Amino acid sequence: MIEKYKTKGKCIGYLEKxxxxxxxxxxxxxxxxxxxxxxxxxxxxxxxxxxxxxxxGTVFEATKLPINKWFAAICLIINAKKGISSLQLARDLHVxxxxxxxxxxxxxxxxQDDDHILKGIVEIDETYVGGSMANKHYIKKxxxxxxxxxxxxxxxxILGMIEREGKIILKVxxxxxxxxxxxFVKSKVAPESTIITDGFGGYFGLDSQFKSHIILNxxxxxxxxxxxxxxxLEGFWTLLKRAIIGQYHKISRDHLQExxxxxxxxxxxxHTNMFKILLNNLLQPKYASS
Ligand SMILES: [Zn+2]
Numbered sequence: 233m234i235e236k237y238k239t240k241g242k243c244i245g246y247l248e249k250x251x252x253x254x255x256x257x258x259x260x261x262x263x264x265x266x267x268x269x270x271x272x273x274x275x276x277x278x279x280x281x282x283x284x285x286x287x288x289g290t291v292f293e294a295t296k297l298p299i300n301k302w303f304a305a306i307c308l309i310i311n312a313k314k315g316i317s318s319l320q321l322a323r324d325l326h327v328x329x330x331x332x333x334x335x336x337x338x339x340x341x342x343x344q345d346d347d348h349i350l351k352g353i354v355e356i357d358e359t360y361v362g363g364s365m366a367n368k369h370y371i372k373k374x375x376x377x378x379x380x381x382x383x384x385x386x387x388x389x390i391l392g393m394i395e396r397e398g399k400i401i402l403k404v405x406x407x408x409x410x411x412x413x414x415x416f417v418k419s420k421v422a423p424e425s426t427i428i429t430d431g432f433g434g435y436f437g438l439d440s441q442f443k444s445h446i447i448l449n450x451x452x453x454x455x456x457x458x459x460x461x462x463x464x465l466e467g468f469w470t471l472l473k474r475a476i477i478g479q480y481h482k483i484s485r486d487h488l489q490e491x492x493x494x495x496x497x498x499x500x501x502x503h504t505n506m507f508k509i510l511l512n513n514l515l516q517p518k519y520a521s522s
Contacts, residue, residue: 389408
């Protein structure tokens with residue numbers, strides 16, 4: 233991919249096809265009458281007379297960074313299954329670390345999937361991740377099934393919700409508390425769904441909001457009732473913790489949500505053309521400003 237989009241011409245060509253399907257549209261007056269200035273990858277509008285490129289009004293225009301660096305950054309980020317640090321990104325792209333950090337931040341922003349509502353059978357569970365390697369042994373304890381271990385005040389709670397055969401939503405919580413959990417679940421899960429949780433008190437009362445609420449009593453070793461379990465989410469937690477321990481020794485709380493968005497995006501779009509989806513997102517005006 234990086235080889236394929238090495239030149240500005242190739243990148244611009246791809247974006248023009250995505251944004252305009254072959255007919256350039258003036259971003260200033262909306263006219264489709266233009267002539268091409270091939271050498272500069274720009275078009276001159278026949279109605280308002282202004283000159284424009286496909287990058288006008290997008291995040292790509294706001295930076296002076298060569299477009300092929302964006303394409304390469306997207307390829308590297310998509311292909312890193314557990315994520316890539318901004319330092320590694322800087323080395324691979326031959327840019328300085330601030331530029332790499334900026335690219336990563338912008339690309340992750342375009343990985344948000346705000347509109348999706350989960351439905352059907354939805355597993356809901358919370359987990360905790362530590363900010364440093366010092367907490368690694370707590371994570372091990374947590375994985376052994378004992379959720380509420382001493383020392384957890386240093387850890388960050390994360391709520392996960394996943395549709396059977398569908399998408400996942402991850403959210404960093406201030407506190408693993410019903411006051412924060414319940415409104416979020418209600419806003420992201422359709423009422424006709426069946427939700428599955430463990431016996432954690434933060435989920436109490438959700439039964440009145442959904443078609444049904446299956447509660448598994450994990451503390452009494454109850455891991456499933458008929459076909460209802462939370463094993464998809466538990467599998468995801470294992471991956472998440474490995475990714476965080478392996479790649480991000482000190483992932484700060486501030487950046488954790490963006491990192492989770494990246495992992496969720498990769499999970500949700502694993503059978504699609506992520507490259508195309510991301511570039512389409514990045515072309516949207518809403519990603520142009522910070
Ligand atoms: Zn125009």
